[in-house]
Amino acid sequence: MEARGEGREEKGARLSRRALARRVAGKLMLALAVLVTTNLIGSFLLESEGTLGGVAWEAFRQASDVDTVVVGASYAQRGIDPDELDSCLGSSTINLGSPAQPLDDSYLAVKSVLSRRHVRRVIVGIGCESMFSTWGLRSEVPYLQGMLQGTTLSEAAEVYLGRMTDPQYVGTCNSLNLLFPWAYDFTPSPQRVVTNLEGKLDDTTTLSSAEEQTKHWSYHGKGYGTFEVQFHPTRNDATSTSRYGNRPFLAARVDALLRICDLCREHGVECVVVATPHPTFDILAYGSYYPRSMGRLQRAVERHGAKFYDFNLYKGGRRLGKDDFSDFDHLRHAGARTFTSELAGILYRAERGQDVSKSFYGYDDWDSYLDSVDYVAGVSAEATVRGDGSVTVAATVRTGRPRRAQLRFEAKVGGSWVVLRDWGSATSVTWTPPAHGAIEVRVRARIPGADPTGTYVQKTFLR
Amino acid sequence: MELYSLQFAIFLGSSLVATYALRRLAPRWQWVALLASSLVFYCLEGGGSTLLYLVGCALVTWAAPLGFQRLDERCRCLRSQAADRAQRKAVKVRFARAKRLVLVLALLACFGVLAYLKYWNALLYQVGAATSPTSLGLLLPLGISFYTFQSVSYLIDAYQGKFEPQRNFAKHLLFVSWFPQILQGPINRYDELAPQLLDPQTPAADQVDRSILLFGYGLIKKYAIANLTVSVIAKIFSHVTPAIPGSAVVFGILLYSAQQYGDFSGGIDMVEAVSELYGIRMAPNFRRPYLSVSLADFWRRWHISLGRWMRDYVFFPLALTRPMRTLGKWGEAHLGRHVGRTLPACIANIVVFVIVGVWHGPQAHYLAWGLYNGIVIAMADLLRPATDALAHALRVRRESGGYHAFQVVRTFLVVNLGWYFDRIYDFGDSLLCLRNTFMHFKPQALVPFLDAAGLTSAGGWGLWIAGVACAFVLVVSLYEEAGHDVRAAVLSSNVVTRWFLYTAVCLMLAMAMALGSGGGFMYANF
Numbered sequence: 001m002e003a004r005g006e007g008r009e010e011k012g013a014r015l016s017r018r019a020l021a022r023r024v025a026g027k028l029m030l031a032l033a034v035l036v037t038t039n040l041i042g043s044f045l046l047e048s049e050g051t052l053g054g055v056a057w058e059a060f061r062q063a064s065d066v067d068t069v070v071v072g073a074s075y076a077q078r079g080i081d082p083d084e085l086d087s088c089l090g091s092s093t094i095n096l097g098s099p100a101q102p103l104d105d106s107y108l109a110v111k112s113v114l115s116r117r118h119v120r121r122v123i124v125g126i127g128c129e130s131m132f133s134t135w136g137l138r139s140e141v142p143y144l145q146g147m148l149q150g151t152t153l154s155e156a157a158e159v160y161l162g163r164m165t166d167p168q169y170v171g172t173c174n175s176l177n178l179l180f181p182w183a184y185d186f187t188p189s190p191q192r193v194v195t196n197l198e199g200k201l202d203d204t205t206t207l208s209s210a211e212e213q214t215k216h217w218s219y220h221g222k223g224y225g226t227f228e229v230q231f232h233p234t235r236n237d238a239t240s241t242s243r244y245g246n247r248p249f250l251a252a253r254v255d256a257l258l259r260i261c262d263l264c265r266e267h268g269v270e271c272v273v274v275a276t277p278h279p280t281f282d283i284l285a286y287g288s289y290y291p292r293s294m295g296r297l298q299r300a301v302e303r304h305g306a307k308f309y310d311f312n313l314y315k316g317g318r319r320l321g322k323d324d325f326s327d328f329d330h331l332r333h334a335g336a337r338t339f340t341s342e343l344a345g346i347l348y349r350a351e352r353g354q355d356v357s358k359s360f361y362g363y364d365d366w367d368s369y370l371d372s373v374d375y376v377a378g379v380s381a382e383a384t385v386r387g388d389g390s391v392t393v394a395a396t397v398r399t400g401r402p403r404r405a406q407l408r409f410e411a412k413v414g415g416s417w418v419v420l421r422d423w424g425s426a427t428s429v430t431w432t433p434p435a436h437g438a439i440e441v442r443v444r445a446r447i448p449g450a451d452p453t454g455t456y457v458q459k460t461f462l463r
Numbered sequence: 464m465e466l467y468s469l470q471f472a473i474f475l476g477s478s479l480v481a482t483y484a485l486r487r488l489a490p491r492w493q494w495v496a497l498l499a500s501s502l503v504f505y506c507l508e509g510g511g512s513t514l515l516y517l518v519g520c521a522l523v524t525w526a527a528p529l530g531f532q533r534l535d536e537r538c539r540c541l542r543s544q545a546a547d548r549a550q551r552k553a554v555k556v557r558f559a560r561a562k563r564l565v566l567v568l569a570l571l572a573c574f575g576v577l578a579y580l581k582y583w584n585a586l587l588y589q590v591g592a593a594t595s596p597t598s599l600g601l602l603l604p605l606g607i608s609f610y611t612f613q614s615v616s617y618l619i620d621a622y623q624g625k626f627e628p629q630r631n632f633a634k635h636l637l638f639v640s641w642f643p644q645i646l647q648g649p650i651n652r653y654d655e656l657a658p659q660l661l662d663p664q665t666p667a668a669d670q671v672d673r674s675i676l677l678f679g680y681g682l683i684k685k686y687a688i689a690n691l692t693v694s695v696i697a698k699i700f701s702h703v704t705p706a707i708p709g710s711a712v713v714f715g716i717l718l719y720s721a722q723q724y725g726d727f728s729g730g731i732d733m734v735e736a737v738s739e740l741y742g743i744r745m746a747p748n749f750r751r752p753y754l755s756v757s758l759a760d761f762w763r764r765w766h767i768s769l770g771r772w773m774r775d776y777v778f779f780p781l782a783l784t785r786p787m788r789t790l791g792k793w794g795e796a797h798l799g800r801h802v803g804r805t806l807p808a809c810i811a812n813i814v815v816f817v818i819v820g821v822w823h824g825p826q827a828h829y830l831a832w833g834l835y836n837g838i839v840i841a842m843a844d845l846l847r848p849a850t851d852a853l854a855h856a857l858r859v860r861r862e863s864g865g866y867h868a869f870q871v872v873r874t875f876l877v878v879n880l881g882w883y884f885d886r887i888y889d890f891g892d893s894l895l896c897l898r899n900t901f902m903h904f905k906p907q908a909l910v911p912f913l914d915a916a917g918l919t920s921a922g923g924w925g926l927w928i929a930g931v932a933c934a935f936v937l938v939v940s941l942y943e944e945a946g947h948d949v950r951a952a953v954l955s956s957n958v959v960t961r962w963f964l965y966t967a968v969c970l971m972l973a974m975a976m977a978l979g980s981g982g983g984f985m986y987a988n989f
Binding site: 019020023024027034038042138164165169170171172173174175176177180384385386387 | 464465467468469470471472507665667668671672686704705706895962965966969973976977
């Protein structure tokens with residue numbers, strides 16, 4: 001009897017275990033179904049229709065002939081004009097760059113392109129920031145979605161699984177959030193959601209939706225678009241260094257770039273890595289970090305069979321001014337056209353076997369580059385407010401010849417400019433403003449003889 | 464590895480399958496699956512190189528209690544052979560000394576490693592022997608404070624003969640390394656945790672649901688509160704200048720209040736939930752601390768397991784020492800009965816909070832924060848007769864709801880004043896911010912200051928979502944404080960309400976994920 005009772009108990013326990021397993025499995029299935037449904041509804045309601053990456057990939061799919069593609073982050077996307085390149089070289093170029101595009105995505109893009117078209121040249125546009133920034137999914141997912149449109153489910157699954165299990169992602173929330181693209185392509189503005197929804201219901205094209213949703217963005221064709229905003233370096237003295245820091249290049253980023261080089265070599269495609277132009281003051285602000293880091297990268301890229309051109313060290317051509325840039329590291333359309341025609345010239349000469357290395361300053365010859373900047377490229381100022389009410393304004397002159405630079409400090413008092421310290425080599429001044437509140441300060445910089453007009457920065461500080 | 468990540472999901476899934484499979488096939492050995500999971504987790508999260516510290520700590524705290532046991536046995540044997548009482552007493556004294564020596568050596572080994580890794584570089588930097596506080600490149604192993612404190616509690620309890628020491632090193636290692644606790648606690652006790660680890664019970668189906676709810680609640684706290692406020696707080700306090708308006712300081716401190724609670728208690732909720740999935744309940748670590756009625760009450764509700772540890776292994780041993788008792792008698796004779804009785808506890812409290820402050824880091828502002836908490840609690844105890852008399856004179860009805868609310872608000876303010884010394888990483892800046900809070904509040908300067916500090920529109924949206932999440936947590940906390948079981952209430956509600964709640968929570972989390980950044984826990988490397 002006892003044994004039979006035990007057997008019944010055991011059976012009961014097994015049954016309850018089975019019931020528990022069924023219950024857990026049922027709930028898991030239900031949760032999964034709800035998750036998928038919510039994701040689909042969320043994507044329809046909130047996911048932006050027009051992304052810049054989507055526009056680029058649409059241009060790629062629609063192009064009848066493509067022999068050159070441009071990949072990379074905003075440096076490439078806003079800096080390389082396919083029309084200019086094609087008119088100089090007779091090529092058929094599509095710009096597949098996108099804002100904040102990680103080099104891992106550039107690699108996927110090149111891989112996808114090589115599997116679909118017979119291209120002969122890949123241009124990768126980079127800057128220092130491309131080599132260490134982690135931008136997150138907000139920029140990645142829309143780009144991947146644009147790339148995967150029209151591909152098979154297995155291709156899409158391969159890309160998504162590859163990204164989810166990538167060592168950079170697998171241990172972070174991004175590994176799961178990748179499955180909720182609408183959450184990353186969603187700017188929390190009700191107006192934008194309505195516009196987006198209207199666009200979807202009206203069958204608005206990706207391009208018109210992107211133009212509507214991306215402020216100041218103008219599309220010029222073949223995947224290429226720029227932000228046409230006026231740059232005011234005299235009011236905004238930010239630099240790449242002040243904004244992002246001089247951080248060491250990440251091995252994963254360098255590895256991704258080298259994988260692009262290798263992939264191109266395997267497919268017999270020419271790979272050109274291009275450092276796009278920044279304003280000169282931005283390059284000077286990097287200091288010795290720039291030639292050291294970029295020099296190492298150039299050597300690595302060339303070892304992997306690709307060409308490397310840094311157009312910040314380009315000797316010829318027109319010196320790009322503030323009207324050519326939209327901020328401290330991006331080109332506007334005018335600047336991009338100038339730069340692209342210079343790039344086309346270099347590619348043309350290189351194609352014909354000419355040695356183009358003489359057209360650039362070398363990273364190991366940094367002093368020569370500095371000597372060439374015999375003018376004041378920029379000036380920045382910082383203010384420190386002390387407890388006793390005094391303010392110290394310290395300035396930094398961006399020039400290849402800082403020792404020869406002269407500075408003048410002025411402040412606006414009662415509506416007129418008062419000189420705090422007249423032209424001299426001192427780089428700071430301490431002053432006690434007459435009252436609390438906003439203080440407008442202007443610092444002028446010049447190099448006597450070489451650059452008599454110089455430039456200035458005008459900033460407002462709170463005391 | 465974040466707790467919300469594919470890697471953790473795969474790890475947890477595999478570990479649960481392995482544990483439940485062993486539970487079915489060889490129940491006696493299921494603890495092996497728990498140990499393997501814990502070690503794998505440690506290697507994935509903390510890196511294999513720092514595993515040695517954990518194993519070393521476990522080895523010391525496993526061997527020493529076995530040494531105590533052997534000494535006790537030998538002592539008993541020799542005492543039974545002793546000729547007279549005096550000889551038996553001499554044997555007892557000799558072995559007590561030997562046991563104490565073993566205890567002290569083991570404590571020195573455990574705390575020595577912790578102190579070396581955590582403070583040595585900073586100390587060298589302070590005396591000018593190191594170029595920076597991190598120049599030696601000493602790696603702080605994951606959860607070192609938590610497993611050290613937990614191991615030491617086992618060591619001292621074993622010394623005091625509270626339980627039989629564990630003979631199997633692997634089982635002891637499991638107690639020290641149990642993976643849900645390793646990130647940031649709680650600091651569990653051997654007699655509470657070990658029996659569950661060695662013979663875990665299958666959780667009932669509703670327990671699994673409760674665990675999932677708790678995990679979700681932790682996710683909200685971490686992702687919708689902590690992660691959405693952290694960057695704004697950093698923007699406010701990254702460059703403290705004399706011009707910082709008091710309104711911005713108060714705003715930043717209030718956000719920090721939310722961030723710290725969200726990060727720490729959210730993380731604890733998640734790991735408690737994970738542990739419950741294995742049928743193992745860990746020690747509670749938070750009990751609605753912002754609804755406390757005094758600072759002492761706050762510290763009984765915030766990081767409860769550390770508070771218990773400090774009470775049992777620092778506070779009582781110190782307050783009950785002979786010099787303290789002498790001081791108490793002196794106080795009773797010269798300053799009155801109340802002072803005499805509370806003075807030892809006050810001093811012990813100050814010492815405890817100085818230790819807690821230094822535990823947070825070797826910087827002056829943490830010491831100030833510890834002292835602030837210790838002194839406020841000590842003064843509240845010492846001045847209790849005066850405050851009682853004042854309340855009586857003012858005819859305050861202490862049992863009224865209004866007075867309770869007043870106490871909660873007062874405690875919240877006192878706690879937040881303390882956060883000035885915790886979050887603002889320079890002691891001088893903390894004082895400056897305090898001054899500006901009272902002397903230059905300037906509410907109209909708050910928005911321009913935040914704009915100048917670089918608060919983006921996305922950051923602003925993040926703060927709104929964090930605000931909604933805080934309100935949600937407050938409602939849950941008030942409901943719990945009233946004695947209700949929120950998880951049971953949710954699970955027993957009708958299907959529409961339940962799924963409406965789940966959807967709302969998921970949407971809030973999704974928006975939080977979109978706007979916030981990921982990242983580990985604040986206390987992970989303490």
